[in-house]
Amino acid sequence: MPARAGAAPAVAMSLPEMGGRRASYRERIGEALRAAVITGELAPGKVYSVPALAEQFGVSATPVREAMLDLVKEELVEPVPNKGFRVKVVSESQLDEYTKLRELIEIPTTVALATTADPADIEALRPLAQAIVDAAAEEDLIAYVEADMRFHLEMLALSGNATLVETVRNLRQRSRLYGLTALMELGELEESAGEHMEILHGLLTRDPEYVQQVMELHLSHVRGSWAQPS
Structure with missing residues (x-):
């Protein structure tokens, strides 16, 4: 049954931090x-x-x-x-299109960072990766998505291509991860969260093949599990 207009969200909302800075x-x-x-x-x-x-x-x-x-x-x-x-409702075909574009952009860009990015800049992403792991452990889906978005966009920003980052930001915002609750209930959300640490490991060890394997697995969750309507 559709919710009435005045109905509150299903989860208690809290105001997130904005990358350590004061925000409105x-x-x-x-x-x-x-x-x-x-x-x-x-x-x-x-x-x-x-x-x-x-x-x-x-x-x-x-x-x-x-x-x-x-x-x-x-x-x-x-x-x-x-x-x-x-x-707004997003169709299954639209979700497939968004995911395909993300794969075409995010995977090769992240793989290239294994040989081009400053290790110090990569290491600086670790607190965000840990925030994703912590959010998964606490079963806080909102915090998980917020930290995941920041991690991937800040990582892609190391490519020096601001237009690419904005394109991925737009695709991520348009995507829907309706199956996160199911993943959480199956105990698989923490496993997905841990993949962010694996990405950092591959980047820091300068292993492009490993980074590609992890990124392909990581993005496969988007349509394989996360985006299925509940």
Whole structure:
């Protein structure tokens, strides 16, 4: 049964840190809402009211409304007059297209870093990889997606190609990982989280073949398990 417009999300929302810097409520709420859409915690096709979301965050309605308008621009949600915002539905074919593009971009770019990136820059990614592992252990899906997004984008940024990073950011934001809950219940989320440490290991040991193997396995989860509707 579709949720009523005023219904609160299925999970308790918390405001994330933004890479160690101070950020506005709008930015922090936007990050949490974006992750909730990607994981399916904000369900596709359902309408959520700004007051209900604001109550979840414990803030006023203004930054929540502004954050939702940002998500409208990203085509993650659409406004519903006098009710709130509806989470847009993404088709299976669209998800397949996004995943294929990510494979074509992310895998070779990450593999190339095994021979081009400064080891110090790679090592600097370890706290983010650990944050992903910790989020998986704590079964915090929102934190998992937020840390995963930051890890991969900061890693790709080592290529020096800002347009590539923005392209991947857009593809990741449009993707849906509806099966995360199932992975968590099967005990497989922590295994996937650990792959981030394996990627770092391959990069630090200058082993392009190993990095490619891990990246192919890692991205296979996107359509193999994560993106299946619940």
